[in-house]
Amino acid sequence: MTKPEPLPRILNANDLATGDVVYWSGSKWTRHIAEAEMIADNDAADALGKTEMAARRVVDVYPFEVNFENGVPVPARYRERVRSLGPSVRLDLGKQAGE
């Protein structure tokens, strides 16, 4: 059996002050997953997470797997999907509602 190709990964975190879910765009944190940049180098991503946390911008930085659909990253796991959208039981709230 051949190992499946590992999925591309991006970084997310919570904004320290607001708690809002944010993604690394390559140069800054963004609230929009569509602007997230794929991790090219795991060690660099690790180091970036540490620097950003030390700089008191974000907390709980971690990478997660995505599938690119029409050029837009869609989280592979449900957990990050909920984070990128908002509660599935309150479609009027969170990023899915344009907040």
Next chain:
Amino acid sequence: MANPSIERRGAEEKLHLANNSYHLRFRSDAKLGWAYVPDDAQMTGGDAITVSLSRFQEALTRNDITHLGVRILPGEDVRLLQPYLARISLVELAFPTFRDGRNYSSARILREQLSYTGEIRAIGQVLADQLFFMVRCGIDALDLDPSVTHAAADAALSRFKYVYQAAGDARRPVWDARLSS
């Protein structure tokens, strides 16, 4: 039920020492330079020697230790010290991580059950936000984490004017204060 009067230990005087050591009351022996003898080192005599619980008996047999201290790790039973308290000038209570709260009980047992009046010192991860609890349990010397300034310790220790429970310090619980208010 018995409602013993709470021991009042008199005004607490502060004595700030080097090495980020913070004392809550004046003690004539507070300036002693305590030396801890690790378990794998040769036991020595001296003016102020601290040993682990496992070497405590050995230290007791020596007559060249003027002031004897004992270090209690979390999980060790301070009640074992009861027969020897008169010989002990310092009990160090170790908090290897601030999350390990076992030695809060040790402090109260020493003060309240065993009526130990010598110094109890917190060592290890002694952070600003735990000091209040430590002192309330009867700890009266703090080897502060290097990150904690004495000003921060002062602030942490003076924040709460009232307390709900009687514990190992001299503070009156509010139910007692209410009786006279």
Next chain:
Amino acid sequence: MYKYDDFDHAIVNARVDEFRDQVARRVAGELSEDAFKPLRLMNGLYLQLHAYMLRVAIPYGTLSADQLRMLAHIARSYDKNYAHFTTRQNIQYNWIKLAEAPDLLADLARVEMQAIQTSGNCIRNITTDQFAGATAEEVADPRPYAELLRQYSTFHPEFSFLPRKFKIALTAAPHDRAAIKLHDIGLELYKNATGDIGWRVFVGGGMGRTPIIGKVLREFLPQAYFLGYIEAIMRVYNRYGRRDNIYKARIKILVHELGLEEFHRQVDAEWADIQKTFAEPPAVELERISAFFVNPTFETIATPVAIYDDARKTNPAFDHWVERNVCAHKQQGYSIVTISLKAVGEIPGDASADQMDTIAALADQYSFSDVRVTHEQNLVLPHVRQIDLFALWEKLKDIGLASDNVGLASDIIACPGMDYCSLANARSIPIAQDIAKRLAPIERSTGELKIKISGCINACGHHHAGHIGILGVDKKGEENYQLSLGGSAAEDTTLSTILGPGFDADGVVNAVEKIVACFNTIKRDNERFLDTYRRVGTAPFKEAVYG
């Protein structure tokens, strides 16, 4: 209800100042997240999937109308116009900003509320019977004792860094509405054969990964030794509870590993020692506190109340609501009303700011400004005149809170699950919504049925204690649900038994429907689901689901 005096105010205000200072130090970089996290948790502030979540303590589930209005105000000013009542009789807000949390706590303090004891390895918010002070079943009102315990455990210097969190529940009625045997310590106040009132003390109960029913540690503890005995238990636990493995750190594991007898011996030894120095608050302190919990000035009302009885006869919808949501009060002519927060299709336990405001107004008008929160995530107006019930019901209908389903299939306990909670393995709320929709049409004929759903093994949704329990698990990245049957959190506490292999979201809803259909064909007379299950065991239900 209890009113703060200057001492209580000073303590809570000092706490708010302290937290303000801690947040400032965090934002200024003096505190790392590692150092700050336990501090924010000690103030009820968690980081969840979408934002910070703040859990506010509702001591023993008792709220004044003014406090409820403040909770509504907070929902509007700091959150998104709603909040969630939890199975710990607390309330939580889902979209809190760190920088605003100190102001929020200051607002809470103005109505004598706070977020202490809602997180961390300390003695958590004390819970009790939501009918306390209103039911004729109790031997005394448990709330003064709960308040004594609240004060005793607030910033307890010795017990703020326990091996794990610690939950205490008490009740003074034989009918257990506080699930006391599923707590670290459960306390039951009762009258013994010689007519003295004292506590039956249960220890080592709990849900979570290793569910265990609490065992009787002391058959009769005289009231005068109340706090000293608890201190002895806490000290044994603090010293000897496991700290090497968080899944084995609860007191239930210590009791299990030592054996009840040895644990008992250790507690007694500690207690003997503690009694020599322990200063139990004097009787006048209990009297002082009890004075806040005296009966409101009930009217003398002749029963039956004709208007009420007629309304029940002529309005079946009202009659159904009374049947499910209204309970007997100790005072003739009064009733206890449970307001269901489980409207079919809505989120269990959620209430909007407007709903909270309206309930506060109704409490002012009809229930001496008194509101209670239940561990089943409903609210209670404890003292309503029967003559007012119809008007109250109509007003509840206007705000969508007149669901007549208390204790029925759609009155589901559900934790926030993966829609909000960062620890979740699966969603709970949509499962509850789907089951409620599916079963609502047959729930009245089905009778009492307690369905409880947790989104992970932490069991905040009490699935072990559900007549039907549902646990969300992660199966290779997919949401999966395990079904179990036969649990109870009442005085006849039992733990539910896993039925068989798990299901996906649709599958578990179908399976629950089949179980209920099976029950409806095999039940005898007025058996509840739980009675039938206890009579027949799992076999017929297994057959119905997997056969």
